[in-house]
């Protein structure tokens with residue numbers, strides 16, 4: 019080989035490796051290092067919302083694992099393209115080769131993706147079954163999608179009446195210090211560290227009951243009762259938004275879940291669905307005021 | 314009219330088959346010539362692209378800031394979303410790739426004088442403007458109590474598309490899509506017959522150019538998938554009639570999820586229908602401008618067949634959140650990951666084709682290289698979405714919007730432009746201005762990345778799709794995304810400048826203006842090819858390149 023070709027090869031390789039590694043590092047640092055919302059989106063965020071349930075923790079792990087792979091693959095293909103574009107441009111390589119077969123390499127690029135996909139599939143399946151198989155649950159709530167609000171009932175509790183959860187308009191939301199298009203006038207209240215079974219259905223159009231921090235998205239389909247579960251491991255308010263197109267106010271039927279301590283929850287139940295503690299009251303000022311139970 | 318090898322076709326009795334072109338009206342309205350019909354399809358695709366693009370531009374303007382700017386009737390936003398999706402898919406990408414380039418180049422590449430059923434070809438085309446008119450009428454007739462038009466998304470799930478839109482707007486969409494569906498089915502029959510029966514002597518299946526392979530696989534997908542869509546639409550139609558059926562109405566023993574299965578049984582093959590022809594085009598361009606035969610030709614052809622076959626058994630990955638049995642989800646997860654393997658074969662074979670080549674960065678090559686890059690980005694996020702567990706978070710968020718625009722709005726569309734710039738001289742006999750074309754490319758490439766890359770962030774941060782307004786935390790990336798739409802729009806302006814300039818200046822090109830590397834049959838003909846080519850069928854030598 020003549021030296022100019024060698025020089026091109028080296029330069030091409032250096033640039034390609036630099037671009038490949040740079041892309042990979044940038045993707046990983048930016049992709050996994052971002053600020054994360056807790057229970058709601060964060061301003062300008064570019065990563066998953068923080069986990070508040072074991073399912074979401076696993077989901078985050080699987081997402082990150084897949085993210086490593088796909089960032090690596092993207093960076094690898096980019097680097098290869100850059101190398102090829104420099105090394106084999108017309109000027110650097112005026113006489114094209116005539117190779118059009120190479121069984122060994124073809125086998126490699128068929129088997130390698132299969133192996134990567136197996137690496138991905140195993141944890142992914144574990145997550146899927148963990149998410150889907152209901153464990154022993156301690157309580158049940160029923161979420162019903164309607165055009166355009168959510169209603170919640172506690173089938174095991176006779177004294178809690180149906181909670182109709184409507185979105186707050188911009189003025190009300192500001193007044194109550196809740197995020198507009200996420201805050202509602204009546205929250206769903208659940209205890210922390212408790213396995214909660216969620217039944218989801220709809221009485222007219224389809225909707226989807228979604229709480230990103232819980233790793234839950236379950237369609238509300240008329241005539242069908244879907245089942246899912248969560249176990250919130252942190253107290254606080256968690257928001258979500260309807261995620262199946264349901265008509266004109268699709269963007270305007272948020273979901274708000276208040277996770278409280280077990281003691282707090284017991285008191286809430288004893289009070290027929292009203293908070294007594296001032297802390298929680300602060301949280302849910304309007305919320306408890308508007309539950310059907312209080313009217 | 315199947316020609317025997319070597320038979321002289323101009324011996325046909327009908328005077329229509331002489332080389333004289335019919336007069337304007339007869340030529341363009343009664344057209345049975347595959348090249349004229351191809352041109353009509355391309356013009357139609359450009360017009361639909363403008364309509365669909367206008368709708369998307371309005372949406373991006375709306376989403377540029379939180380709050381509701383233009384769509385004070387939010388129903389109208391959903392109408393725009395739905396019509397944008399339907400028009401881009403059925404009236405822009407499919408007509409351009411299959412109707413346009415398929416008609417123009419499949420007969421030539423396989424060495425046939427025309428399509429097998431020229432009159433049916435005419436019918437296929439003219440059903441499409443009819444269908445588009447139905448869709449446009451739907452804009453201005455009542456959809457539901459909230460206003461005109463259909464706002465139930467391109468997926469048309471009941472009950473939103475039945476009781477949710479009692480007005481005639483959706484009936485017009487059903488009729489329009491049925492017409493478009495029949496157009497595609499006729500087209501598919503035509504392509505299959507042409508490719509299987511009308512190849513020139515010596516053109517065996519394993520010597521057939523990859524674009525013809527791509528269109529053959531696509532035609533089979535169309536033939537098998539579209540009747541299912543037609544059935545589903547028809548069931549919606551009868552469900553909508555007062556006192557009609559209740560296929561999807563739970564109150565009458567029906568099942569709304571059943572519609573989703575039917576829709577996606579069509580819908581997933583549909584995404585391959587949009588991308589396979591682009592695969593074919595890109596293969597030719599990569600090979601031409603690397604001055605090398607395509608690497609692993611058979612692997613490339615059978616990877617497309619594999620993608621087509623597996624593409625039929627992965628549909629419910631669009632339905633992970635509807636409440637399916639977990640074992641079913643596990644199956645669809647696994648099957649979907651499998652598709653990544655033949656897709657990887659395609660990507661690596663393109664790279665291997667370039668390896669050792671002598672690469673010229675012409676305009677079509679730039680589009681083709683961009684295609685590979687963008688398709689990889691869109692493809693890997695597809696691997697993410699295949700994971701049913703993770704999809705519980707990402708489903709129906711902007712992550713999905715980013716994913717499918719990377720493969721469609723960028724993959725398929727870049728394939729279209731790559732083909733357009735590759736064959737422009739061949740089709741119209743003139744060459745475009747390189748500067749205008751390059752400006753179009755770079756503005757488009759930068760623009761679409763700026764639009765769609767930030768949408769991954771929006772999805773990860775939790776923003777659902779089909780939302781006219783959003784919490785202000787999503788504002789920054791939406792603003793960036795909308796800014797990208799302005800860049801893309803500037804690119805579109807250069808596209809039209811390029812067209813106008815090329816047809817005014819009329820730089821004539823020769824038969825094979827790309828030179829060494831362009832080896833398929835269209836390069837043996839004049840530019841533009843004669844009104845009827847191959848009066849004497851070409852013979853493909855045993856050692857000819859693919």
Ligand code: HEM
Nearest residue numbers: 369372394395398401402406466467468721722778779780
């Ligand atoms: C570069 C120009 C484009 C822009 C700026 C654009 C923008 C958009 C926007 C803003 C939405 C609505 C997202 C939402 O609210 O959920 C959307 C949806 C969609 N777009 Fe595009 N788009 C472009 C090109 C394309 C192309 C070329 C295709 C097709 C092949 C396409 C197919 C779709 C589909 C299928 C939907 C979903 C519609 C639905 O949810 O029913 N888009 N696009």
Ligand SMILES: [Cu+2]
Nearest residue numbers: 260262264268
């Ligand atoms: Cu909704």
Ligand SMILES: [Cu+2]
Nearest residue numbers: 580581628631
């Ligand atoms: Cu699919």
